[in-house]
Amino acid sequence: MDSVKLPDAPWRHWPGLDRLTAALGPGNARVVGGAVRDTLLGIPVSDVDIATPLDPQEVIRRLERAGIKVIPTGLAHGTVTAVSSGTVVEVTTLRRDLETDGRHATVAFTDDWKEDAARRDFTINALYADPATGEVFDYFDGLADLEARHVRFIGDPLLRIAEDHLRILRFFRFLARFGDTPDPASLDACTARANDLMALSRERIADELLKLVVAKDAVRVIALMLERGIFRPVIPEIVAVERLARVAALEAEAGLEPDPIRRLAALLPADAAVAESVGARLKLSNVQRKRLIAATDADLFGAPRAAAYRLGRDEAIDRLFLFDWPTAVADARDLTGWDIPRLPISGGALIQRGLSKGPDVARALRAVENQWVAEDFPGDDRVAQIADAVADQALRSSSSE
Structure with missing residues (x-):
């Protein structure tokens, strides 16, 4: 098979990136994960991660010798943050897992690229590329899966989930963002181990959930999750996807970006006590909790602009969409372009x-x-x-x- 090369992309010309990789030395720097995946898909890249066989102290020594600022952000896991001509990149030493408990991993450093790839979650996230030549390195058929829009765990799905239970939610988020049809073995493993989600911190669950609900194919994938009972152990209040489908359609028609709190509200019953309970359980911020609770009430204070003045713009649009206001799309567009006034008298x-x-x-x-x-x-x-x-x-x- 001919080698695959990355297409050109803006991040490949970031100032200081070539100086950083040159400082690490020939063959000692490969871009890994999301930047490779997204570049191959033609998606803009905002973060670049570099993997290296050099141990962390050698990474620090070489970068500092080249005049590159180094911040030891995660030395225990082999990660430093490098700042080169204003470009910020995380550099992580190749790793293998020694011990995992479903939430945290103890790692050892290695110089084996395939060993590092084997500890990653999905094949499409285990792609590496030479930042200079663009040559792609693929150890687990990630390129074929990417072309087929196939989200698949590396190796045994049950073992990957046992290493980090959050991978259950990540599987569905990546399926909603990149996938077409789910890998049967991966889907069955997530279904079988759904109760493992109870061991995770609620902050980690919330972070994944709020990313999932705004993904391109969220409605279809969340319907699949409900069918498989994935939410039952941690958010049993989510039982239907129809309101979410309606809200997603209204957001698209109004030209609005998908909103995570609005979409979470659409998955919950219109009950303030339920919203309060879920917001507290997920440890959402006070602002997010208040908005989630406000979204359970249909009152628009007589008119959409009145609601925007009393509650805030987003909160008014929440109520327009969640409670099927007859002219919701036109009113949402109006609110988007309207500067909410202040009472001009004291x-x-x-x-x-x-x-x-x-x-x-x-x-x-x-x-x-x-x-x-x-x-x-x-x-x-x-x-x-x-x-x-x-x-x-x-x-x-x-x-x-």
């Missing part, structure tokens, strides 16, 4: 109209704001009229008491 303006400082002003200001929102955010002249009317009403009420 309590001081009401005090100038004769109201006393304190609760009376706060109540009157709320009344002005409510009327302003109800009238779809009119300009300053109309706001002044509203303020006059509210102040007059408040003064008459207080004088009659």
Whole structure:
């Protein structure tokens, strides 16, 4: 078989990359993993990882001798971060696993490229390339799998999952992003070991899940996961994919990027208690949890712009899409281009109209704001009229008491 070479790509011309690989020496640097895979698929690359048979201390010595900044970000696992002419690259010594417990691995360094490839998860992620010549090195038929859009574990799928349980979710995420039909043995192994997900930290699960739900083929793959009972051990609340399919279609029609929290909300029942429980279980940020809970309520405060003002733009679009607002797509497009205004009047303006400082002003200001929102955010002249009317009403009420 003729050797395969990487097509040209912007990252291959990053400043300082050639100096970095030259510092490591001939044959001692190969780009590995996602950068190789994505370049072969014609997908833009933002991160480059380099594998080397040199041990970490020798990597540091050679790079520093070449005037390249080195940060020892993960020395225990053989990884350093190199900064060369502003280009940031992770350089990792070839490794083999000594011991794994499904969450962490103890590794030893090696100079065997195939041994390093054998400890990776999927064949399409175990591709290496010479950064100068572009020659691709493939030890487990990853090129054929990439061409066939076939996501397959390297070696025995059950052993790969036992080494790191997160690989179950990664399998489905990669299937949703790159795959066509799932590898039967890999799919069966994920199904058989789904309970292993319970041993993982909820942060790791959340990270994978939020990446999965925005993947190109998320709807089809999540339907497969439900059929296979993958979510049951950790998020049993996810039982249907129909709402997600609808939200994904609306996002596409409105020209919006897939939103992970909106899509997670679409997988859950419209129940605030469930959203609160799942958000806490996944250790989402406070902002994410609040939004997930807000997405269980259909109230748009009378109009989409009113909802965007009261809740925020994304939160308003969540409700438009999740609760099938009749003109959801047009309204979402409107909100995307709309600058949410601030109330153009303060309590001081009401005090100038004769109201006393304190609760009376706060109540009157709320009344002005409510009327302003109800009238779809009119300009300053109309706001002044509203303020006059509210102040007059408040003064008459207080004088009659």
